[in-house]
Amino acid sequence: MTTGEVKLIGAWASPFVMRPRIALNLKSVPYEFLQETFGSKSELLLKSNPAHKKIPVLLHADKPVCESNIIVEYIDETWSSSGPSVLPSHPYDRAMARFWAAYIDEKWFVSLRSFPKAQGEEETKAALAQLEEANAILEKAFIDCSKGKPFFNGDNIGYLDIALGCFLGWLRVTELTGGHKLLDEAKTPSLSKWAERFCNDPAVKPVMPETAKLAEFAKKIFAKPHA
Numbered sequence: 393m394t395t396g397e398v399k400l401i402g403a404w405a406s407p408f409v410m411r412p413r414i415a416l417n418l419k420s421v422p423y424e425f426l427q428e429t430f431g432s433k434s435e436l437l438l439k440s441n442p443a444h445k446k447i448p449v450l451l452h453a454d455k456p457v458c459e460s461n462i463i464v465e466y467i468d469e470t471w472s473s474s475g476p477s478v479l480p481s482h483p484y485d486r487a488m489a490r491f492w493a494a495y496i497d498e499k500w501f502v503s504l505r506s507f508p509k510a511q512g513e514e515e516t517k518a519a520l521a522q523l524e525e526a527n528a529i530l531e532k533a534f535i536d537c538s539k540g541k542p543f544f545n546g547d548n549i550g551y552l553d554i555a556l557g558c559f560l561g562w563l564r565v566t567e568l569t570g571g572h573k574l575l576d577e578a579k580t581p582s583l584s585k586w587a588e589r590f591c592n593d594p595a596v597k598p599v600m601p602e603t604a605k606l607a608e609f610a611k612k613i614f615a616k617p618h619a
């Protein structure tokens with residue numbers, strides 16, 4: 393195992409921060425969790441990620457690595473001999489995992505985020521339809537990638553499981569506050585069962601926020617004018 397002190401700049405409620413936390417758990421890498429305070433940015437964060445000024449940032453022997461999916465890849469490569477592989481071993485499967493991870497951030501998450509912003513019946517219906525379409529696309533991606541196994545990555549959770557699963561806490565909060573089922577077992581049965589398995593994984597459970605706690609936090613941050 394590569395030595396060097398590992399620190400993670402982040403925040404408990406951030407889905408993007410969950411990604412490296414899960415990867416570090418999978419690889420059994422101990423780390424110091426440096427939590428940012430909501431609404432302000434520490435000097436260390438600004439210095440470590442001057443391009444985006446966003447969390448997460450991994451500090452490995454004081455060298456920063458930014459962008460959650462890039463950090464997950466870095467963790468997989470750096471601690472390659474420890475724990476299961478996070479990225480698939482075949483180049484085609486790796487390309488597919490990266491493709492779908494980009495789809496999740498650029499399309500699926502954008503649809504999820506637009507749901508609470510929708511105003512009135514028409515907009516809510518349109519947002520719901522958009523998210524349902526993205527869910528159906530991911531249901532098919534799950535069937536293709538998992539090849540009958542429990543996770544996108546096969547027998548163990550991996551890159552794509554982490555890329556999507558990190559949003560499940562916020563998805564539940566959005567369901568709770570919006571009063572709509574957003575991951576429907578009748579419409580996306582494989583994805584719904586996968587979500588349950590993912591949340592119960594020992595690498596995920598300790599970092600997945602409780603829905604009630606996250607909902608309370610959401611109330612606080614979205615009540616602020618510029619949240």
Ligand SMILES: N[C@@H](CCC(=O)N[C@@H](CS)C(=O)NCC(=O)O)C(=O)O
Pocket residue numbers: 406407408409445446447448458459460461
């Ligand atoms: N693409 C980035 C997104 C990171 C991100 O949006 N982080 C949020 C917290 S969940 C953040 O730092 N927001 C502060 C800001 O936008 O200034 C990644 O994957 O790491």
